[in-house]
Amino acid sequence: MSEPRKIGVFICHCGGNISDYVDVEAVRATVEQEPDVALARTTMFACSDASQQEMIEAIHKEGLDGMVVASCSPKLHLYTFRGVADRAELNPYRYVQANVREQCSWSHREDRAGATQKATAIVRAGIAKAAASESLENFRVETLPAVLVIGAGVAGMRAAISLADLGLAVHLIERAEHPGGNLRTFGATFPNNRSGSELIQTLLEEIQQRETITLYTGAEVIERSGSAGTFRVTVRLSNAETITVPVGAVIVATGFDSYTPAEGEYGYGLPGVVTLPEFRRILDESNADGQSSAGPITVGGRPIKTIAYIYCVGSREAEDENRTYCSRYCCTATVHTALLVNARDPSVNQYHLYRDMRTYGKYELLFEQASRQGSVFVRWDPDQPPEVRGGGKRLLVSAADVLDGGDRMEIPVDLTVLVTGMVPSANEALVDTLKLPLGKTGFLNEIHTKLRPVETVINGVMIAGAAQGPKTISESVASSLAAVTKSAGLLLKGYVDLEPFVARVDAARCTGCDECLTACPYEALQKITIDGRDVVQAIPSLCKGGGACVPSCPEEAIDLMGYTNQQITSMIDAFAREVEYA
Amino acid sequence: MTGVVNPNLHREVAAYGAGNVDLCMNCGHCTAVCSISPELGTAFPRRIIHLLQVGREEALTQTVEPWLCYYCGDCSESCPRDARPSDTMMAARRWLTARYDWTRLAGIFYRFGWVQIAAILLVALVVMAAFAIYHGPVVTSHVALNTFAPVAGVELVDRIAAGILAFLLISNAIRMAWSFMGGSQMLKVPVRIYAQQVPQFISHYFTQRRWRRCSTAPSRKRWMAHLLLFSGYVSMQILVELLLGWFQTDTVYPFYYPQRLWGYYAAATLLYGTGYFLVSRWRKLKPMHQTSEVSDWLFVGLIFLVALTGILVHIFRLSGLPLATYITYAIHLAIAASLIAIFVPFGKWSHLLYRPLALYLTAVKQAAAAALAEQPDLAPAEEPAVPDGDVPDGDKPDAIPVIAVATEEV
Ligand SMILES: Cc1cc2nc3c(=O)[nH]c(=O)nc-3n(C[C@H](O)[C@H](O)[C@H](O)COP(=O)(O)OP(=O)(O)OC[C@H]3O[C@@H](n4cnc5c(N)ncnc54)[C@H](O)[C@@H]3O)c2cc1C
Ligand code: SF4
Ligand code: SF4
Numbered sequence: 001m002s003e004p005r006k007i008g009v010f011i012c013h014c015g016g017n018i019s020d021y022v023d024v025e026a027v028r029a030t031v032e033q034e035p036d037v038a039l040a041r042t043t044m045f046a047c048s049d050a051s052q053q054e055m056i057e058a059i060h061k062e063g064l065d066g067m068v069v070a071s072c073s074p075k076l077h078l079y080t081f082r083g084v085a086d087r088a089e090l091n092p093y094r095y096v097q098a099n100v101r102e103q104c105s106w107s108h109r110e111d112r113a114g115a116t117q118k119a120t121a122i123v124r125a126g127i128a129k130a131a132a133s134e135s136l137e138n139f140r141v142e143t144l145p146a147v148l149v150i151g152a153g154v155a156g157m158r159a160a161i162s163l164a165d166l167g168l169a170v171h172l173i174e175r176a177e178h179p180g181g182n183l184r185t186f187g188a189t190f191p192n193n194r195s196g197s198e199l200i201q202t203l204l205e206e207i208q209q210r211e212t213i214t215l216y217t218g219a220e221v222i223e224r225s226g227s228a229g230t231f232r233v234t235v236r237l238s239n240a241e242t243i244t245v246p247v248g249a250v251i252v253a254t255g256f257d258s259y260t261p262a263e264g265e266y267g268y269g270l271p272g273v274v275t276l277p278e279f280r281r282i283l284d285e286s287n288a289d290g291q292s293s294a295g296p297i298t299v300g301g302r303p304i305k306t307i308a309y310i311y312c313v314g315s316r317e318a319e320d321e322n323r324t325y326c327s328r329y330c331c332t333a334t335v336h337t338a339l340l341v342n343a344r345d346p347s348v349n350q351y352h353l354y355r356d357m358r359t360y361g362k363y364e365l366l367f368e369q370a371s372r373q374g375s376v377f378v379r380w381d382p383d384q385p386p387e388v389r390g391g392g393k394r395l396l397v398s399a400a401d402v403l404d405g406g407d408r409m410e411i412p413v414d415l416t417v418l419v420t421g422m423v424p425s426a427n428e429a430l431v432d433t434l435k436l437p438l439g440k441t442g443f444l445n446e447i448h449t450k451l452r453p454v455e456t457v458i459n460g461v462m463i464a465g466a467a468q469g470p471k472t473i474s475e476s477v478a479s480s481l482a483a484v485t486k487s488a489g490l491l492l493k494g495y496v497d498l499e500p501f502v503a504r505v506d507a508a509r510c511t512g513c514d515e516c517l518t519a520c521p522y523e524a525l526q527k528i529t530i531d532g533r534d535v536v537q538a539i540p541s542l543c544k545g546g547g548a549c550v551p552s553c554p555e556e557a558i559d560l561m562g563y564t565n566q567q568i569t570s571m572i573d574a575f576a577r578e579v580e581y582a
Numbered sequence: 583m584t585g586v587v588n589p590n591l592h593r594e595v596a597a598y599g600a601g602n603v604d605l606c607m608n609c610g611h612c613t614a615v616c617s618i619s620p621e622l623g624t625a626f627p628r629r630i631i632h633l634l635q636v637g638r639e640e641a642l643t644q645t646v647e648p649w650l651c652y653y654c655g656d657c658s659e660s661c662p663r664d665a666r667p668s669d670t671m672m673a674a675r676r677w678l679t680a681r682y683d684w685t686r687l688a689g690i691f692y693r694f695g696w697v698q699i700a701a702i703l704l705v706a707l708v709v710m711a712a713f714a715i716y717h718g719p720v721v722t723s724h725v726a727l728n729t730f731a732p733v734a735g736v737e738l739v740d741r742i743a744a745g746i747l748a749f750l751l752i753s754n755a756i757r758m759a760w761s762f763m764g765g766s767q768m769l770k771v772p773v774r775i776y777a778q779q780v781p782q783f784i785s786h787y788f789t790q791r792r793w794r795r796c797s798t799a800p801s802r803k804r805w806m807a808h809l810l811l812f813s814g815y816v817s818m819q820i821l822v823e824l825l826l827g828w829f830q831t832d833t834v835y836p837f838y839y840p841q842r843l844w845g846y847y848a849a850a851t852l853l854y855g856t857g858y859f860l861v862s863r864w865r866k867l868k869p870m871h872q873t874s875e876v877s878d879w880l881f882v883g884l885i886f887l888v889a890l891t892g893i894l895v896h897i898f899r900l901s902g903l904p905l906a907t908y909i910t911y912a913i914h915l916a917i918a919a920s921l922i923a924i925f926v927p928f929g930k931w932s933h934l935l936y937r938p939l940a941l942y943l944t945a946v947k948q949a950a951a952a953a954l955a956e957q958p959d960l961a962p963a964e965e966p967a968v969p970d971g972d973v974p975d976g977d978k979p980d981a982i983p984v985i986a987v988a989t990e991e992v
Contacts, residue, residue: 407585
């Protein structure tokens with residue numbers, strides 16, 4: 001870099017957030033001396049429209065070829081100021097953000113001189129990086145108008161229908177023999193008593209009407225390659241054949257499993273102790289058997305006159321840190337089950353041993369209805385959990401009555417229903433194949449619960465339904481439609497622009513030693529022959545800019561664009577330089 | 583205390599006229615407004631409703647809390663679910679009355695109004711028949727009530743009946759005291775404390791002073807009306823049980839003579855008191871008068887009729903109408919007898935004993951607990967002598983709800 005660059009530096013007060021702890025004027029005065037700096041200014045709010053306008057004017061007027069804004073974290077405003085550069089016809093990758101708020105003023109409130117010194121160093125490093133920057137262009141990747149949906153539960157099926165209606169081809173992969181997931185054979189569901197199996201049947205008919213949806217049952221994903229917009233996914237079909245489908249995006253809607261209590265957990269294993277899904281099956285089957293929907297309920301030949309429901313089994317565990325969460329659906333599902341039981345036989349006594357009644361939102365009405373019908377709600381405390389004892393013809397459930405001083409009482413019942421929560425579906429192979437991120441509870445993890453609720457850290461891979469964590473039907477469908485929207489946003493344009501921060505191999509230096517090939521987790525490097533020499537080349541569409549290859553190269557032949565070796569070393573040098581106060 | 587619950591309890595108590603027990607969500611509004619819950623240190627009345635919902639029959643039998651409630655109705659007005667807790671307290675008193683009654687008749691009468699009416703009619707018919715058969719000579723020249731119904735005879739029958747009814751009532755009251763004081767695991771309360779608290783019983787018996795602390799102004803008016811009624815009732819009881827020879831005479835004394843004045847007082851207060859309550863019930867003026875069971879109407883109505891027929895006997899005699907006097911007298915006694923026979927041991931009359939007894943026993947327990955705090959050696963082996971063994975709701979820290987969703991760590 002013989003000729004000095006013309007870099008503009010803008011140092012933000014952030015309305016005092018920075019200037020209260022950092023002497024921004026002193027920083028400005030110091031960095032102004034840097035040889036590559038053509039202009040250094042302070043500003044009250046760099047992100048304000050007026051300031052942005054000023055920057056654009058300065059770029060034009062001074063003919064700047066680089067820009068640094070010393071302000072907040074790039075997470076907040078990197079794209080704002082790249083946009084400013086772009087609007088001023090300065091290549092946006094010649095813009096550098098120096099974080100002097102989160103990393104400086106906010107963390108050193110007690111030491112103004114030290115904070116000022118550190119801010120100066122940070123800005124200098126930014127200037128050094130900008131000085132070594134070059135113009136870069138985004139990669140444009142063509143996208144395929146097709147989506148792979150994994151899991152044909154209510155979430156996956158609903159997603160498939162909407163994707164098809166948006167003009168995207170869908171490959172719907174279901175591992176089980178039949179589509180439908182947990183609701184496939186299910187009876188009445190809350191809140192409207194719509195039958196789960198009918199719901200699935202309706203969705204299936206809708207799917208069959210759409211030619212662009214291909215449903216594969218008994219199928220599993222075994223391999224994935226490519227990246228957002230151009231994935232290639234290999235699927236093993238039920239007849240053991242494999243096919244490879246090219247798709248632009250993937251939606252994972254693999255659902256949940258119900259928690260299985262351990263032998264002896266709240267009496268599980270004793271005759272007359274069943275889980276909620278088991279009880280629902282019994283109820284549904286006895287209906288289907290032609291037993292009219294009114295009349296006494298029998299389980300294993302025993303007439304049921306009194307039922308105890310024990311809530312939160314397998315959920316909200318203090319002991320097991322993977323299962324501290326609330327399964328959300330179960331309070332409402334149990335109260336709803338009590339309504340169904342009451343409709344069958346109003347003389348049945350129903351005791352609900354709950355911890356907190358979480359029939360949230362409008363489901364509160366179901367709770368009230370159940371209590372109107374005589375369901376008895378007995379609160380229990382995790383310190384004194386209920387106990388279930390067998391023997392004799394009936395079961396004895398003993399519970400501490402928290403709402404009356406904690407006295408223990410014994411409830412003789414014919415049936416104990418354990419209200420089991422949701423656990424992640426068993427899916428290690430898939431998680432491994434797709435490199436899906438898991439939360440600490442084992443459910444699939446989105447980037448941010450509120451801000452990016454269906455996207456994962458893997459571009460182009462969306463998650464939906466109860467695979468993300470406990471959800472009711474309507475919540476599952478809501479998230480599946482969100483995943484549809486995100487997929488459509490990615491694919492309907494026909495292309496995606498990827499940031500140019502990818503590896504570049506200097507063919508002249510490369511000796512073809514292969515070290516880097518194993519370092520890359522994305523298989524974004526390939527061997528080619530140039531002028532009879534074996535060298536490595538990076539594939540920009542696959543490269544994630546992770547940088548794992550860079551240090552692996554013994555010849556220092558690999559650079560990560562936007563973070564070149566030269567940029568990083570000059571930043572370190574600038575940072576380490578003594579600060580002389582002006 | 584470990585009790586096996588009775589899941590049908592809430593249904594059973596519903597037959598005693600309970601409020602809508604099922605609707606209660608245990609929010610505690612009723613406890614917050616109830617004027618006696620702070621004294622009791624329990625979550626009354628929510629607690630009673632809860633015991634009913636859950637079916638803790640044993641615990642419910644062991645408490646006398648419902649007897650401390652004078653039915654001001656504040657709780658029902660505050661209930662967000664319209665569960666009518668005060669009605670449930672009333673029903674709990676009926677249920678407890680039935681529980682104490684070892685003959686089981688009380689339960690039958692309360693649950694089946696028509697059986698109660700039939701029983702009343704039966705007693706009345708028996709009395710009328712007895713008069714028809716055993717009456718003395720019928721003098722028609724002038725009114726000679728004591729010839730028609732000699733005082734000695736009436737008094738004898740009166741006292742035999744009183745003895746039987748007192749035996750039934752007191753044996754039931756002993757059952758009440760027994761279960762409240764801990765049954766077979768009886769609290770060891772020194773006799774001294776029992777003796778010291780006797781004035782409590784007497785003062786509550788005669789003044790119902792606890793009522794005055796119930797709720798607000800309207801309740802005071804009810805208390806006054808009730809106190810008048812009570813004084814009239816006690817007057818009548820004394821005049822006929824103890825002083826019949828002095829009261830029932832064929833000589834017409836001048837009107838300022840004490841037996842006449844006292845008799846007028848009794849009649850007036852009885853008519854006013856019962857009239858007040860009948861009208862309130864009829865017009866549903868207060869929350870506690872929204873629902874009336876057959877037994878409520880019968881009890882107040884019969885007292886009214888007793889007073890009315892009593893005064894009629896007097897008027898007929900003053901007017902010199904012998905036959906009318908004799909017949910009305912027979913009717914008067916028939917009504918009085920059925921009132922007493924059905925309601926003293928098996929019905930609402932029993933509250934004259936149960937209420938002050940409950941207040942007395944509660945005071946005994948509290949005094950014993952206070953004594954125990956000073957002298958721990960009085961402690962019984964099994965259980966501490968705290969009133970009813972309860973912890974007020976607020977003392978129990980609730981589990982902090984874990985609002986964790988599966989994906990929160992992002
Ligand atoms: C007892 C009970 C009662 C309930 N009652 C109600 C109710 O009344 N109302 C309500 O709103 N909600 C209710 N729910 C919740 C409801 O079941 C869920 O919200 C819903 O099933 C979630 O749908 P899903 O598609 O996300 O998951 P699932 O229904 O679990 O479907 C997931 C599908 O993915 C498939 N799959 C998994 N892994 C793979 C793989 N690797 N490859 C291919 N396919 C795969 C599975 O086989 C399955 O078909 C209840 C739940 C239970 C347990
Ligand atoms: S929804 Fe209810 S039963 Fe289910 S885990 Fe949460 S609190 Fe427990
Ligand atoms: S106010 Fe009503 S709902 Fe609340 S605890 Fe009392 S009776 Fe129950």
